Amino acid sequence: MTETEGFSMISMKEIGKICGVTESTVSKALRGHAGIKQATRERVAEVARKYGYQPNAMVECMQTGKSRSIGIACNNFQCMFTGAVMDGIHKTLHDYGYDSYVICWDRLVKDDIDLLSRFVRRRVDGLLLLPMECPPSPSHIAQLHSFHNPVVLIDQVWRGSDFDYVGSDNRGGAAALVERLIAAGRRRIGSVIFTEVSSGEERRTGFLDAMFRHNMPVDARFLCKVTDSKSSYEEIRKLLSAEERPDALVCFNDYLANDALNAAFDLGIRVPEELAITGFGNLPICEKLRPALTTVDQHAGLIGQTAARLLMERITGNETGPCRELLVPANPVYRQSCGCAL
Known part of the structure; x- marks a missing residue:
């Protein structure tokens, strides 16, 4: 067997023939078994590298009980x-x-x-669950509780679940935006809210926290509740078309803030002179909009890293305590759309 012929298909048995040891010895050497001489481990490792040996994932899973893979449940792949x-x-x-x-x-x-x-068929060692379109039913949550490996929720939590969770400081981020708008002299502050999910409820609470802290009136006419993205533009346009309209809109996310900017433009409302608009998320589109969008940076990449790290700590046994809730700081980013950019 030449080096080229064996490069992609060499087995532990073939490595053993080259090294003059049994297949069992090769397996133990590759796993760092204490009973194998150092010289043998080094020789086996050298041959394995030379011929590009790759362990069989299925066999490794049966031997160790770990597949070295996780499951990710996702929804909006275009977001x-x-x-x-x-x-x-x-x-x-x-x-x-x-x-x-x-x-x-x-x-x-x-x-x-x-x-x-x-x-389960793929024997994943744990699950990461991103937000879904609709909250899960009790039966779906029961299914997740029957899964014996770690589960981490990302960005949204559900009533009746007790899993690890990693998300944003939604309440604090929304409150900070409203504080800045009040300091800039805005007095008729409204909100475009989406309370069907936990993050929307948290941002709504942050909005109210800041308003009540400064004894600002919360006018129900300026609260625009949306239930889906298909009707959001029309709902916002209806709000801004009223005789009495807000002088600031705090939107649930950057996509709704984009709808608000479009509605204001179509109605001839100047932003930020007549209407301040803010979003939430700090998506790449924020700097490309005109005026550039004031928002809250959720540090989405850090949320993903933190969630995956927590899951891996559970899988490896380094984290064994009760369920954890980890909130990544949400920092306001002030741009032209609010009229109070630094």
Whole structure:
């Protein structure tokens, strides 16, 4: 067997023939078994490197009980926030030498397919769950509780669940935006809210915290509740078309803030002179909008890294305590759309 012929297909048995040892000895040497002489371990490692040996993942999983892979349930693959979170996740997985198996959570829910079956078949060592379109039903949560490996939720939490969670300081970030608007002299501050998810409720609470702290009136006419992105533009335009309209809008995320900018432009409302607009997320589009969008940086990549690191700590046994909630700081980024940029 030449080096070229064996490069991609060499087995432990063939390594053993080259080294003059048994296949069992090769296996133990590659795993650093204490009973194997140092010279033998070095010789086996040298041959394995020379011929490009790669362990069989299925065999390794049976031997160790670990697949060195995790499952990721995702939804909106086109979302820039999700993309940044996924980038952070895979940076951490790379550091740990782990792979991932990704499924579209919402598609399985809509087709009434068992959520965990595909993950279980692949023996994943843990799960990372990104936000889904609709909150999970009690039966879906029960399925997750039946999964015996670690589970970490990202960006959204659900009632009735007790899993590790990594997200943003939504409440603090929203409050900081409102504080700045009040300091800039805005008095009719409204909000475009999406309370169907936990992060929306937290940002709404932060908005109210700052308003009440400064004894500012909360006018129900200036609160625009949206339930989906398809109707958000029309809802915001309706709010801004009223005779009495806000002089500032704090939006749930950057996408809704973009809708608000478009609605203001179409109605001839000058931003920020007549209307301040803020978003949440600090997506790449924020600097490209005109005026550039004031927002809150969620540090999406760091959220992904933190979630993956917490999951790996659970998998390796370095983290064994009760469920944890880790909040990544959410920092305001002031640009032209609020009229109070630094």
